[in-house]
Amino acid sequence: MKSKEHILIVGAGLCGSLLALRLAQRGYTITLTEKRPDLRKVTQDAGRSINLALSDRGLKGLRLAGVEEAAKKLCIPMNGRMIHPDGGTPFLSPYSGRKNEYINSISRPGLNQLLLDALDEMPNVAMRFNLGCEQVELERAVAHFKNYETGKNEMLSADLIIGTDGAGSAVRKSMFDHKKFLFSFSQQWLTHGYKELEIPATSDGSFRTYKNALHIWPRGEDMLIALPNLDGSFTVTLFLPYDHSDYSFETMDSREKVLSYFKKEFPDALELMPDLAEEFFQNPTGTLGTIKCTPWHCYGKVLLMGDAAHAIVPFYGQGMNASFEDVVVFDEILDKFEGDWNTVFYEYEKARKKDTDAIADLALDNFHEMKEHTANALFQQKRKLEIAFENELSHAYSSKYSLVTFNEDLPYSEAMKRGRAQDKAILNLLDDGKLPEAMALEEKLKKVQQATQDILHDDIVAKNA
């Protein structure tokens, strides 16, 4: 029997590490490279997305590689959004009416470390840090690196190369620059950037505000959010336009302006953030972009996965989850076509791309939902009704949020189609006064289901004719 291939995985972030672990478990020889130092040996940069939302699709990926239970120990459940309205009293808007449906706040470096530790146990995995990929010879599966420790250039070759080197992927750039095939590509930047800030723990290590929620301060064009950390702190993120707005990163050029802005817009948060002004000017302003491309592969030699293939904005909390789901889908395709790499790569993209396109679009939808709509009366009526459906008629209804977040066996593209139709149905029924208070919940659900079917049907007729 032919021995299994040597696979070079470029990028040891969350996706690359999980992929390396799973492929090592399948018996491949793995070289895993990473441009940064081993994160277990250095302190972390401040202000770079240090916690993330982990939910059912991500957990399914971790389960496949046998590390779900270990990861769960790093999790803080978040049962809903704690909305802090402008001038009003905060209220909890649950993510689902079902008790077992919640998302988790998890430390990015903590989870990454867990995966690297698991890789240490695999005899068929070699890990190389401080090795920055600069270019890939696609037809030969040869990658060129800069070794940041020695300052020298290095070259690694393998049977296959998988680029999991994130939104700024060097492997993808080699495909973009290659010109021997048509490479469709898009990078779409939001006109908003982000700044990471902190609500520190109290001196005894406890939380300064409600722990088990994702806090949101929606303000129309700008928005503040906060996710809890195991040490009692919250990582806070401000989303703000770069320019052309009353408040923007361009105009926020002094301590006084930052403090008076927070005092006006987020006074309850300001009280919890003693170091706000220092952090604001110390931490970098991050960009928010969506990247799509196709093909994800070439020559049966090179493949892109995770953010390298499909970077999304963070507003659905699905970036990491989508990347872990990539590994699940790739594993299923391997079960069918293992060994025939051209077919594996082609079928993987065919099975997967419509879904990563969908979650990219859903994440952009959610940007608007979070900063504007969560404060909108009709939107809140919809959420109230959906929570009642999920609570009292729990087998018969899942909101768009639930379909995306808690239905890991439903593809994102299906969740998007059904979820958007449901939203449209409910909002219009409510707006038309067709779901009066007095109506029984079962009857309301029937009306919503019928209207949803009608919307889906009308779309299909228009599309197919």
Next chain:
Amino acid sequence: MKSKEHILIVGAGLCGSLLALRLAQRGYTITLTEKRPDLRKVTQDAGRSINLALSDRGLKGLRLAGVEEAAKKLCIPMNGRMIHPDGGTPFLSPYSGRKNEYINSISRPGLNQLLLDALDEMPNVAMRFNLGCEQVELERAVAHFKNYETGKNEMLSADLIIGTDGAGSAVRKSMFDHKKFLFSFSQQWLTHGYKELEIPATSDGSFRTYKNALHIWPRGEDMLIALPNLDGSFTVTLFLPYDHSDYSFETMDSREKVLSYFKKEFPDALELMPDLAEEFFQNPTGTLGTIKCTPWHCYGKVLLMGDAAHAIVPFYGQGMNASFEDVVVFDEILDKFEGDWNTVFYEYEKARKKDTDAIADLALDNFHEMKEHTANALFQQKRKLEIAFENELSHAYSSKYSLVTFNEDLPYSEAMKRGRAQDKAILNLLDDGKLPEAMALEEKLKKVQQATQDILHDDIVAKNA
């Protein structure tokens, strides 16, 4: 009074030439560069989109610069699509039920020559051919060129640079590579390419098939079209997948295969194309792409216009028309903000981008409509009804096609929104049997208008909540 600026326009194709003419008429000093030789002094390449559809938006642009009447002399009116069904009899599907609404087939080099001749008359215009732009220093408005006659590098500076250098724009590439601001960019290639072929004129210079139509042979995945030329020939274009299809450019690798494919799929066209097999292998296979980007401008110094800012696929016949409309919109913005270039560029993009995005999406819609739907029964019922509306109730209805093509004062984005809603309304009313044959035409129109309003209203409620 301050003298008017010196503007360097890179690219003397259709958009650059019309823009140069209009800005020269407004009193600017213009340098217009072009990488190709002066097309009035050389013979044309075969197989490169030698005719185009000119319609009302394009004519409005030519009118603004005083060259509409001259251009009309180069036009052949096309009143509709001549559909050649698979195995059936060809039939004419009019573009509109109104007699005065038709599109025109026009020679690209002929129209370009007309514009260059008009520029020759302007004392404030300098034209430089064989000068290929390689890079632009954006902050200083300095452009670097290769002179293809001397082989030497040249540098031109100006107060402003406008890049009208087409889909492969070097000016845009300088913005993409610049990295000092966020540049959103997308290039989307169709999995279909195209090949230009010819139906020659008869020996006495007359047309071998019906002259005043755009001929279409829709075949699902592939499609043939033909547009008439003044010399009695038709330019024929085959649209075909590159690969992964029963028939594709990949599999079409011999004369025999090409001929047997045409014999099976397009037998009536084959009879008119004596040199098919030679042309197929002599002419290049062209790519079909959509390019979008933002911002279109930087530093109040550099602006992109035409295909350089928004290249689209050719299926709505709107590429040139959209570029000429750019000149009209830019001229309107100049009327308001002339002299304040940062504002001119910002307001121009703000006014214009939603519309060029819309025509890009509409052109992709039409690709599917042309190759698949024109042969679909429900689609044909819809067209029949729309033609009746436009014919008998001509002031009360315009189809999506008419809104886009013949309503030059309605922005593309509005035409798209209203047109798509109308299409959806009609198709669903027909599919549900709600427009029975016996119903009076006025009543049918009322039902369509009401259903269209409902669709637009429901979309707005869903979007705003």
